[in-house]
Amino acid sequence: MWDPTQYLAFADHRSRPFFDLVARVSAEDPRRVVDLGCGPGNLTATLAERWPNAVLEASDSSPEMVAAARKRKIDAVMLDVREWQPSADTDVVVSNAVLQWVPGHDELLARWVKQLPQGAWLAFQVPGNFDAHSHVRTRELAASDAWRDRLGPVVLREDDAVLDPVGYATLLSEAGCEVDAWETTYLQRLTGEDPVLEWITGTALRPVRDALSDDDWQRFRAELAPKLRSDYPQRADSTTWFPFRRVFVVARTP
Ligand SMILES: C[S@@+](CC[C@H](N)C(=O)[O-])C[C@H]1O[C@@H](n2cnc3c(N)ncnc32)[C@H](O)[C@@H]1O
Numbered sequence: 001m002w003d004p005t006q007y008l009a010f011a012d013h014r015s016r017p018f019f020d021l022v023a024r025v026s027a028e029d030p031r032r033v034v035d036l037g038c039g040p041g042n043l044t045a046t047l048a049e050r051w052p053n054a055v056l057e058a059s060d061s062s063p064e065m066v067a068a069a070r071k072r073k074i075d076a077v078m079l080d081v082r083e084w085q086p087s088a089d090t091d092v093v094v095s096n097a098v099l100q101w102v103p104g105h106d107e108l109l110a111r112w113v114k115q116l117p118q119g120a121w122l123a124f125q126v127p128g129n130f131d132a133h134s135h136v137r138t139r140e141l142a143a144s145d146a147w148r149d150r151l152g153p154v155v156l157r158e159d160d161a162v163l164d165p166v167g168y169a170t171l172l173s174e175a176g177c178e179v180d181a182w183e184t185t186y187l188q189r190l191t192g193e194d195p196v197l198e199w200i201t202g203t204a205l206r207p208v209r210d211a212l213s214d215d216d217w218q219r220f221r222a223e224l225a226p227k228l229r230s231d232y233p234q235r236a237d238s239t240t241w242f243p244f245r246r247v248f249v250v251a252r253t254p
Contacts, residue, residue, distance in 0.1 A: 013188045017246050018043045018096045021125045022050075024180055024250045030054045030091030030121075036081045037061070037098025041069030044076070047094065054092070059084065082108060086115045095124040103161040106171055113175040113253050120253045122172075127203075128183060128245040130160040133231040134200050141224055142208060151211050168249045176254030181247070188242040195240050196228045197221060 027033075033051050035044045038058040048056050059079035060066050069076035081095065081102055093112065099105040112122060129135055142151050163171070165181035172179045190199065201209070201221075209217055234240050 013186065013244075014097075015043060016186070017125050017184070017248070019046075020184065021096060021123050021248050021250070022047070022094060024248075025092060025094075025121045025123050027051070027092050027121050031089040032057060032087065033092040034058075034084075034086075034090055034094070036084055036093065036095040037101075038069055038074065038076050039065050039097075041065075041072040041074035041076060043096065044069060044074050045072055047092075048074075051092070055089070057090075081105075086112055086120075088117055090116055090120060092121045093123065097125060097127060099124055100126040100162050105161060106163065106167075109168075109171060110175050113172065113177060113251070116253045118253060121250065122177070122253065123248075123250045125246055125248045126162045128162055128164065128247040130162065132243070132245070134196055134228060134242075135204055137224060137227045137231065138200065138204060138208070141220070141227070146223075147220065150216060151208065162247060165247055165249070168247070172249065172251040177251035179252075180250045183245060183247045185243050185245045188244050190240045190242050191238050194225050194229065196232045196242050197225050199242065 030051055031054060033047050033054040034057045035047060036059060038044045038060050041058065044056070044058045048054075056075070058069060058074050058076040059081075060069065060076060061078065061080045063078055066076045066078050081098060086093070093116070099108075102108065109122070116122065141147060165183050169179045169181040172181075190196065192198065208220060212220060232240050232242055
């Protein structure tokens, strides 16, 4: 059984979708549990707690993330999710907030379904916020005359890699899986100065940050900030409401 106290203890904005996802995975005694794009490993650790008898396999393409996970005693390795190969004992695969960075992941999913053993659980969650003001404003600014040349061909998920729940359900059920797919828009309560800018700095803006000098990065942020303030105004009690759509899929292989 899922422990509600533990669940609530992690019920912050970034970890809550992970728990909403894995709550729908009913594997009882999996042999191998895989966390693809494990990040800093704090959520991977909860998989180990839930399935203590399973071999835990964790990987991420970022050396910083792998180092952070290893500090938490998660035996993570550096691996691009596109290179991952399921082994014959892989009973659970979790990938939380990763595949939005991988265009063409629909083909990966179809390959994994063929390679995974029968009855394996494949659970993933992706943000579905391509059309959110935060992302539209960022793309508009990046494409403006002032920034287009400076930024060059940064990856801003121009072609949205993410399907909607019906898209994933169709793909995976046509591959023979039982599928449970849904979407949730979390209404996130943020506080502080420019909290939406801070939020996307760690995620959607990372490619912009990487493409710019320190000075240009500060200028880009300064130009984006008022646009986000106007789309996501701060209330009198200093709350900024930030709706965030996420798409969830839990599939069982045939
Ligand atoms: C938003 S974080 C999510 C981390 C973790 N799954 C969690 O839920 O806390 C996205 C992670 O995906 C990783 N990532 C991005 N592209 C990847 C790829 N092609 N292969 C493997 N990991 C990737 C990033 O390094 C980052 O750790």
